[in-house]
Amino acid sequence: MKKIIILGSGNVATNLSIALKQKGYNIIQIWSNKIENAKALANKIGCPHTNSLEKLLYADLHILAIKDDAIKDILDKLPDIKVVHTSGSIGIEVFENKFTYYGIFYPLQTFNKTINISFDKIPICIESNKISFQNDLIEIGNKLSEKVILLTSKQREKLHIAAVFACNFSNHMYAIADNILSEVNIDFKLLFPLIDETVNKIKYNRPDHVQTGPAKRNDQKVITSHIKNISNYKTKEIYKLISNSIIKKNDHP
Amino acid sequence: MKKIIILGSGNVATNLSIALKQKGYNIIQIWSNKIENAKALANKIGCPHTNSLEKLLYADLHILAIKDDAIKDILDKLPDIKVVHTSGSIGIEVFENKFTYYGIFYPLQTFNKTINISFDKIPICIESNKISFQNDLIEIGNKLSEKVILLTSKQREKLHIAAVFACNFSNHMYAIADNILSEVNIDFKLLFPLIDETVNKIKYNRPDHVQTGPAKRNDQKVITSHIKNISNYKTKEIYKLISNSIIKKNDHP
Numbered sequence: 001m002k003k004i005i006i007l008g009s010g011n012v013a014t015n016l017s018i019a020l021k022q023k024g025y026n027i028i029q030i031w032s033n034k035i036e037n038a039k040a041l042a043n044k045i046g047c048p049h050t051n052s053l054e055k056l057l058y059a060d061l062h063i064l065a066i067k068d069d070a071i072k073d074i075l076d077k078l079p080d081i082k083v084v085h086t087s088g089s090i091g092i093e094v095f096e097n098k099f100t101y102y103g104i105f106y107p108l109q110t111f112n113k114t115i116n117i118s119f120d121k122i123p124i125c126i127e128s129n130k131i132s133f134q135n136d137l138i139e140i141g142n143k144l145s146e147k148v149i150l151l152t153s154k155q156r157e158k159l160h161i162a163a164v165f166a167c168n169f170s171n172h173m174y175a176i177a178d179n180i181l182s183e184v185n186i187d188f189k190l191l192f193p194l195i196d197e198t199v200n201k202i203k204y205n206r207p208d209h210v211q212t213g214p215a216k217r218n219d220q221k222v223i224t225s226h227i228k229n230i231s232n233y234k235t236k237e238i239y240k241l242i243s244n245s246i247i248k249k250n251d252h253p
Numbered sequence: 254m255k256k257i258i259i260l261g262s263g264n265v266a267t268n269l270s271i272a273l274k275q276k277g278y279n280i281i282q283i284w285s286n287k288i289e290n291a292k293a294l295a296n297k298i299g300c301p302h303t304n305s306l307e308k309l310l311y312a313d314l315h316i317l318a319i320k321d322d323a324i325k326d327i328l329d330k331l332p333d334i335k336v337v338h339t340s341g342s343i344g345i346e347v348f349e350n351k352f353t354y355y356g357i358f359y360p361l362q363t364f365n366k367t368i369n370i371s372f373d374k375i376p377i378c379i380e381s382n383k384i385s386f387q388n389d390l391i392e393i394g395n396k397l398s399e400k401v402i403l404l405t406s407k408q409r410e411k412l413h414i415a416a417v418f419a420c421n422f423s424n425h426m427y428a429i430a431d432n433i434l435s436e437v438n439i440d441f442k443l444l445f446p447l448i449d450e451t452v453n454k455i456k457y458n459r460p461d462h463v464q465t466g467p468a469k470r471n472d473q474k475v476i477t478s479h480i481k482n483i484s485n486y487k488t489k490e491i492y493k494l495i496s497n498s499i500i501k502k503n504d505h506p
Binding site: 011067068069089108109110111112115117121122123147149151154155157158159160161162163164165166167168169170171172173174175176177178179180181183184185186188190191192193194195196197198199201202203206207208210211212213214215216217219220221222225226229230234235237238239241242244245246248249 | 264320321322342361362363364365368370374375376400402404407408410411412413414415416417418419420421422423424425426427428429430431432433434436437438439441443444445446447448449450451452454455456459460461463464465466467468469470472473474475478479482483487488490491492494495497498499501502
């Protein structure tokens with residue numbers, strides 16, 4: 001793979017461009033729908049940028065790192081180039097009958113434009129329609145990360161759903177905890193040892209086996225008191241539903 | 254505080270007894286409703302045990318580390334001793350009109366009998382009806398941990414609710430992720446870098462400010478596809494409710 005073009009300028013595009021460049025890959029162009037975003041990322045990489053798909057240069061690989069719901073639209077406007085997307089949710093069939101070499105290059109991580117993180121430990125999930133192209137993608141994956149795996153679209157979609165629970169939803173649990181504590185002027189940092197230990201435990205045990213708390217004990221007195229004491233209606237509903245889910249798991253192990 | 258008696262033999266009682274003994278406190282007796290549990294913990298500590306409240310020895314402090322819904326019953330059977338409970342949820346009023354010196358000694362952590370953890374970083378939350386007794390409790394807290402704080406019962410209850418979200422519920426999110434991955438033969442360990450980064454981000458940012466994922470982007474295409482692809486009905490309901498909660502937070506920041 002000699003020349004790479006990145007289409008996109010968001011959290012994934014930014015982190016991936018920087019990591020590829022650090023590993024010596026030649027990123028020759030950044031495309032983004034919004035010219036100022038394309039420019040901002042191109043400045044970080046030190047390469048040309050464009051917001052016109054017609055001005056795309058020739059490249060050996062095009063990495064489409066854009067919002068899931070824009071992928072199909074953009075693909076429809078591209079010629080028969082070698083292309084991958086970086087989405088957990090969009091199946092490989094999105095490329096069918098239009099491209100000769102295509103695939104998925106999905107880094108399993110939560111990215112943020114403003115936080116540069118190392119790709120060393122990030123699982124890179126790869127799928128392709130052609131073995132030769134797949135091998136090219138594996139080679140790039142191996143340069144970036146210790147953990148490159150082949151996944152089917154079905155596996156990748158399930159992995160993405162699991163990631164939503166393990167990352168996005170656990171973060172929302174932290175956000176709710178933060179809100180509750182601010183009602184009584186307690187610093188959210190007080191929870192850090194507890195959060196660390198919760199994560200530490202699942203490194204050596206199945207999460208189900210180390211579940212603790214009032215719902216695990218089916219302690220209805222505490223559960224009722226908690227529900228009464230939660231001020232926010234939506235938070236109450238979440239408390240009830242997750243508690244019930246934990247209790248039912250106990251009933252039917 | 255010279256002599257301490259532990260009432261209880263569960264996760265908190267076990268970890269707290271071991272930590273107190275390690276710091277040189279003289280644990281003179283373990284009481285538990287079930288004699289074999291009392292014996293098991295007493296063997297670890299090297300002290301006598303009993304399952305009879307009438308055979309309690311004289312002590313300077315009695316630590317009641319039992320299930321929340323048993324606290325009142327046990328207190329009703331005790332004479333006017335110096336006593337604390339270790340519960341996040343039970344208010345200080347449970348002791349009223351019965352004891353002269355009482356309080357709460359609540360270590361904010363998820364404990365497991367079979368996992369010994371250090372108390373160094375665990376916040377110890379203290380409340381008492383008497384300044385002198387409160388100072389005794391603070392002294393013990395300071396021996397065990399770097400982080401001792403005074404909290405009212407109201408603050409402690411909110412802290413406990415927040416802890417349920419941050420610990421018990423995030424663990425349940427991991428358990429759901431684990432289940433989903435086992436459907437497609439993917440190792441749960443693949444999510445570790447993602448889980449670590451999720452926790453890492455909230456160390457330096459408010460959780461709300463680093464929320465990511467389909468619900469944060471209000472990406473209805475992905476959300477609909479995820480809901481369709483979740484096999485378990487209960488898991489579907491949780492996915493919908495939490496996604497809606499994240500989406501609504503976006504609408505009304």
